[in-house]
Amino acid sequence: MSPIRHLVSIDDLSIAEMRRLFERAREFSVEPQSWSHLCRGRISASLFYESSTRTRLSFESAMLRLGGGVITAADMGNSSASKGESLADTVRVVGGAYADLVVLRHSSEGAARLATEYSSVPVINGGDGSHEHPTQTLCDLYSLWVERGRIEGLDVVLAGDLRYSRTIHSFAYALARFGANVVCVPQPGFEMPEYVVRRLREEFAIEPMRANASRLGELASTSDVVYLTPQKPHQLSLFTDAKGWKVGRVDAVYMTRPQTERHPTDPSDPTSYMQLGKRAMSADSLRDAVVMHPLPRRDEISADIDADPRSIYFKQAARGVPLRMALLAAMLGEIEVLDPEQPRGAEVHPIPEGDNPCEAPSCISRTEERHVTPRVRFQGRAPHRPACAFCSNDLTFAFVGCTTTRHYHAADSPAVRQIRPDHQVFFPDAAAAEALGFVRGAQPSPIA
Ligand code: NCD
Numbered sequence: 001m002s003p004i005r006h007l008v009s010i011d012d013l014s015i016a017e018m019r020r021l022f023e024r025a026r027e028f029s030v031e032p033q034s035w036s037h038l039c040r041g042r043i044s045a046s047l048f049y050e051s052s053t054r055t056r057l058s059f060e061s062a063m064l065r066l067g068g069g070v071i072t073a074a075d076m077g078n079s080s081a082s083k084g085e086s087l088a089d090t091v092r093v094v095g096g097a098y099a100d101l102v103v104l105r106h107s108s109e110g111a112a113r114l115a116t117e118y119s120s121v122p123v124i125n126g127g128d129g130s131h132e133h134p135t136q137t138l139c140d141l142y143s144l145w146v147e148r149g150r151i152e153g154l155d156v157v158l159a160g161d162l163r164y165s166r167t168i169h170s171f172a173y174a175l176a177r178f179g180a181n182v183v184c185v186p187q188p189g190f191e192m193p194e195y196v197v198r199r200l201r202e203e204f205a206i207e208p209m210r211a212n213a214s215r216l217g218e219l220a221s222t223s224d225v226v227y228l229t230p231q232k233p234h235q236l237s238l239f240t241d242a243k244g245w246k247v248g249r250v251d252a253v254y255m256t257r258p259q260t261e262r263h264p265t266d267p268s269d270p271t272s273y274m275q276l277g278k279r280a281m282s283a284d285s286l287r288d289a290v291v292m293h294p295l296p297r298r299d300e301i302s303a304d305i306d307a308d309p310r311s312i313y314f315k316q317a318a319r320g321v322p323l324r325m326a327l328l329a330a331m332l333g334e335i336e337v338l339d340p341e342q343p344r345g346a347e348v349h350p351i352p353e354g355d356n357p358c359e360a361p362s363c364i365s366r367t368e369e370r371h372v373t374p375r376v377r378f379q380g381r382a383p384h385r386p387a388c389a390f391c392s393n394d395l396t397f398a399f400v401g402c403t404t405t406r407h408y409h410a411a412d413s414p415a416v417r418q419i420r421p422d423h424q425v426f427f428p429d430a431a432a433a434e435a436l437g438f439v440r441g442a443q444p445s446p447i448a
Contacts, residue, residue: 007135017338018141043100043101058324059103059328087368091104091114101332106364109362130362141174146319158254159254163186176200349378
């Protein structure tokens with residue numbers, strides 16, 4: 001029997017699988033009522049620890065349209081979570097006897113990954129903290145594909161709170177894999193997180209660049225813009241030269257709201273958040289651009305462009321139903337879309353000893369410490385850059401130990417590269433290493 005497929009990150013689907021999902025979604029969108037035989041007798045559970053309108057309701061609508069049933073814990077404050085029950089225990093019960101599939105939304109990064117360790121049925125990540133939101137990305141890609149007939153080579157602007165918007169992170173990875181151009185216009189102070197930029201660079205061959213420039217409507221001139229320019233030659237056409245990076249014609253602007261619930265210090269709105277309205281949309285560079293937003297919006301897209309045919313955010317939300325119908329039917333094995341093997345991702349290993357080296361305060365490895373074996377994800381062995389397998393943040397450590405030799409080395413020592421990934425232990429300081437019986441390893445002699 002093939003292993004259960006989960007959808008935790010957008011990387012869990014291959015490009016070919018995504019294309020097949022779009023084809024099926026288009027088919028389902030024609031007459032959504034006529035598919036009620038597909039998932040008859042199947043049950044999906046919505047476990048929502050954070051608020052949601054579109055994600056939960058479109059999943060539930062999709063399941064009902066497929067003839068299946070839905071059980072829902074939309075307000076986990078009313079569930080045993082309020083009695084202190086862990087996510088792990090909840091998923092053990094719900095993702096087994098109660099349902100054939102679990103859709104989970106949670107405020108901790110990595111929650112869906114943890115859920116996969118306890119669920120005996122497929123888990124779909126409906127958003128985990130500021131980390132990823134792969135099904136929103138599928139809806140976004142599907143919308144682009146419907147509107148433009150392709151994704152590869154499109155010039156897409158990502159705007160707003162790029163730091164805490166999980167939709168942005170999953171979308172950027174997927175756009176990179178499809179070979180689209182990605183231009184980032186962050187709200188100042190809310191730039192793309194370092195770990196996302198690093199993955200784009202190291203795994204998807206997209207090179208982040210910073211240029212000068214300030215408002216969306218002036219994309220073709222100067223503003224505070226980070227340009228992410230793919231390295232593949234076919235993707236360079238948008239940019240003029242290495243100094244005056246200019247955007248020509250944009251295919252889509254993807255705007256996001258300030259994710260104030262995740263802003264650590266000031267929970268109020270950032271003052272003067274960027275806004276996309278009639279004036280900005282009159283820019284020549286945006287003449288043919290569709291305007292997208294995962295919703296809910298606040299004031300970052302003004303209502304004066306709602307009737308503009310380029311504004312597709314409500315269509316984008318509506319397309320969530322056929323897309324999620326296709327995804328549910330695929331994950332329940334009722335239509336042939338998924339390949340038996342999950343695409344091979346980066347190497348992941350449990351950390352065999354020592355304290356959890358992940359320092360991200362809202363990572364599930366910290367918020368559910370009792371149930372989590374810290375895990376490390378290796379992006380590649382040189383440079384040596386382990387990340388938390390739950391929240392994807394880079395791990396911070398000064399020393400690395402080897403569980404077989406019991407030696408530890410400075411993190412930047414060439415000796416570290418010789419240690420098998422599954423034998424590596426991470427220490428903040430020498431005292432932590434020595435407390436576990438590790439001894440300082442010899443420094444490799446410099447090459448003469
Ligand atoms: C997004 C989310 O929850 O991350 N909403 C959604 O799922 N459509 C975007 C947001 O809340 O800003």
